[in-house]
Amino acid sequence: MEDFKVTLKQQIIDSLNLQGMRPEEIDDNAPLFGEGLGLDSIDSLELMVLLERNYGIKIEDAREGRKVLQSVQSMADYIEQNRKL
Numbered sequence: 001m002e003d004f005k006v007t008l009k010q011q012i013i014d015s016l017n018l019q020g021m022r023p024e025e026i027d028d029n030a031p032l033f034g035e036g037l038g039l040d041s042i043d044s045l046e047l048m049v050l051l052e053r054n055y056g057i058k059i060e061d062a063r064e065g066r067k068v069l070q071s072v073q074s075m076a077d078y079i080e081q082n083r084k085l
Contacts, residue, residue: 005076012072015050016043028073036071044069051075055083 009023012032016039030036033044047069051057057079059065068078 001076001080004080005072008076008079009072011050011054012047015046026072028076029071032069032071047075051079055079057082 005028006023009026012018012026013021013023018037026037032047033039039047044065048059048065051059051068059068068074
């Protein structure tokens with residue numbers, strides 16, 4: 001799971017074009033929005049595309065999306081449980 005989280009962090013960095021950031025700088029449990037990485041609603045759409053493109057996961061319920069996109073850990077857990085590829 002640790003290797004997978006590093007991969008996921010790199011995908012987030014690449015998808016959101018977070019230049020100069022490295023995977024080890026992102027805390028697994030830090031909030032992705034607000035404090036933490038400080039992502040916004042546009043970034044959340046990019047993360048939804050990342051989930052669908054890389055893992056075959058489509059989240060249509062906004063409440064579920066907020067729970068899934070809370071942190072790298074919550075994303076990794078959700079992907080492990082719902083991966084389609």
